[in-house]
Amino acid sequence: MIDVYYWGTPNGLKIKLFLEEAGLPYNIIPVDIGKGEQFKPEFLKIAPNNRIPAIVDHEPPGGGAPISLFESGAILLYLAEKIGRFIPEGLRGRALTLQWLFWQVGGLGPMAGQNGHFNQYAPEKIPYAIERYTRETNRLYGVLERQLAGRDYIAGDYSIADMACYPWIVPYERHGQNLDEFANLKRWFHRVRARPACQRAYVGVGESYSRKISDEERRILFGQTATSHRA
Numbered sequence: 001m002i003d004v005y006y007w008g009t010p011n012g013l014k015i016k017l018f019l020e021e022a023g024l025p026y027n028i029i030p031v032d033i034g035k036g037e038q039f040k041p042e043f044l045k046i047a048p049n050n051r052i053p054a055i056v057d058h059e060p061p062g063g064g065a066p067i068s069l070f071e072s073g074a075i076l077l078y079l080a081e082k083i084g085r086f087i088p089e090g091l092r093g094r095a096l097t098l099q100w101l102f103w104q105v106g107g108l109g110p111m112a113g114q115n116g117h118f119n120q121y122a123p124e125k126i127p128y129a130i131e132r133y134t135r136e137t138n139r140l141y142g143v144l145e146r147q148l149a150g151r152d153y154i155a156g157d158y159s160i161a162d163m164a165c166y167p168w169i170v171p172y173e174r175h176g177q178n179l180d181e182f183a184n185l186k187r188w189f190h191r192v193r194a195r196p197a198c199q200r201a202y203v204g205v206g207e208s209y210s211r212k213i214s215d216e217e218r219r220i221l222f223g224q225t226a227t228s229h230r231a
């Protein structure tokens with residue numbers, strides 16, 4: 001059994017999507033990030049960066065004590081290697097898949113996240129920030145568009161690269177993007193969305209940025225520093 005410390009964000013949904021695809025038994029442990037549950041000491045023991053998702057694998061490869069992991073990219077890689085699926089065995093295919101996994105972790109996610117923050121959550125509209133991150137999100141869509149030319153999936157076969165990227169494309173409208181401008185990306189998006197495991201992963205998940213957040217939630221989510229302490 002795998003415990004998944006989860007909230008319905010794109011990063012959280014990556015892991016849920018993988019587990020549905022893999023058919024692995026898992027137990028969702030909600031971490032309400034708007035209420036500050038990510039700062040509880042018991043969560044910080046497995047996720048010192050106080051961010052979801054995190055997992056505890058009670059049946060790690062080779063046996064032994066449970067293994068805990070944080071950071072969604074590391075979790076996807078661990079799980080793929082655990083079951084020997086969704087990452088190629090060959091050197092070149094593996095390298096290609098990891099490049100795009102890390103591209104999402106280091107590029108698409110952070111830039112789209114800042115896009116969403118300044119468009120939806122910032123207490124004041126800052127035109128420079130909105131334009132900066134909307135344009136950068138658009139550039140990254142173009143990178144993915146070119147990669148998907150002549151391919152059904154990002155690295156050839158369906159892989160953790162697709163699972164990492166898809167949840168960050170789902171809120172494309174809120175990020176100021178038009179999929180009709182990206183024919184290959186749009187085709188890929190609908191192909192992934194049609195997968196039964198993807199549909200199961202998104203059951204009960206509301207639209208990203210679907211509600212206003214309170215000043216207290218904003219302080220909890222975006223106001224922490226190195227000296228902040230929450231019990």
